[in-house]
Amino acid sequence: MPRIVDHAQRREEIVLGLWQVIHERGIDGVSFRTVAEAAGVSIGRVQHYFGSKDELVVHGCRAMVDAAQADHGPKPLSSGGGAAARDVLIAFLDAPLPESTGSRLGASVWVTYQAKSVSHPGIAQVVAEALAGRTRTVEDLLVAARGPGAAAGAESRAEALALASLSEGLTLRVLVGALPVGEARALIRDAVDRALAEG
Numbered sequence: 001m002p003r004i005v006d007h008a009q010r011r012e013e014i015v016l017g018l019w020q021v022i023h024e025r026g027i028d029g030v031s032f033r034t035v036a037e038a039a040g041v042s043i044g045r046v047q048h049y050f051g052s053k054d055e056l057v058v059h060g061c062r063a064m065v066d067a068a069q070a071d072h073g074p075k076p077l078s079s080g081g082g083a084a085a086r087d088v089l090i091a092f093l094d095a096p097l098p099e100s101t102g103s104r105l106g107a108s109v110w111v112t113y114q115a116k117s118v119s120h121p122g123i124a125q126v127v128a129e130a131l132a133g134r135t136r137t138v139e140d141l142l143v144a145a146r147g148p149g150a151a152a153g154a155e156s157r158a159e160a161l162a163l164a165s166l167s168e169g170l171t172l173r174v175l176v177g178a179l180p181v182g183e184a185r186a187l188i189r190d191a192v193d194r195a196l197a198e199g
Contacts (some may be wrong), residue, residue, distance in 0.1 A: 011049055011059075013039050018060045022109045027116050030057055058122040061113050064106070065130045072096065074137060085144035086196060092141060093167040093188045098175050107175045135164045145196055159195045166191055 017039025021030050030053055036043045050056040072095035074088050098107040117124040139160035143150045150156075167188060173179035 007049075010041075010045065012063075013041060014046055014049060014056070015060050015063045017041070018056060019064070019105065019109045022060070022112050023105050026112055027057060032056075054122070058126065061123050061126045064110060064113065065126060068096075068106070068110075068130075069133075074141060082145065082147050085141055086192065089138065089141035089145055089163075090189055090192050092137065093163060093192070094185055096167060096171045097181050097184050098171065099181050104175065107171055111172060111175065131164070131168075135160050138164045142192075142195060145192075159198075163188075163191055163195060 014035060017035045017037075018030065020038040021034045025034065032043045032046045032050075032053065035056065036046045039046070046056070050059065072092070074092045096103075096107060096110075098104040113123055114127055117127040135157075139152055139156050142160055142163070143152050143156055170179065170184040170187060174181050174184050
């Protein structure tokens with residue numbers, strides 16, 4: 001009886017190895033050999049699933065966005081908005097703050113992808129789409145938190161961009177040890193409450 005191969009699991013193993021290499025050596029340290037070693041698989045297996053280093057790196061960037069959305073996407077609202085939506089918004093903005101070893105690794109890999117996006121169009125497209133999608137989610141939650149009668153518009157888009165950018169900047173500060181995570185959370189909470197009070 002032929003053995004059943006879980007191709008998705010094999011790709012995931014390779015991507016986890018890729019992220020480990022990026023965390024330790026940066027994107028320039030990625031090769032089929034270094035990724036195979038980190039993933040504990042053969043070079044041939046990596047080459048079977050990815051035709052080039054570039055394909056592997058861009059796939060890893062998309063996989064990181066998908067994983068972040070699955071792990072840190074907003075929880076469904078149990079009610080129409082108001083205080084529940086405020087809490088979901090704050091949790092969504094807090095989610096990227098690196099506290100555990102795993103979240104620190106993920107944050108450092110994401111920062112590396114962002115830096116590489118300046119000179120790599122494929123990565124730039126993935127990063128730009130992810131940032132735009134995150135800002136749209138923040139806007140949706142902000143409008144929901146304002147309750148019935150609130151509507152999206154230029155003002156809510158600008159406020160959402162400011163909140164998303166604050167969260168992203170604080171994540172970097174926490175990652176490099178320039179700010180305690182508790183202080184970052186307090187700043188996010190205060191910024192959300194100011195935005196809701198002004199709305």
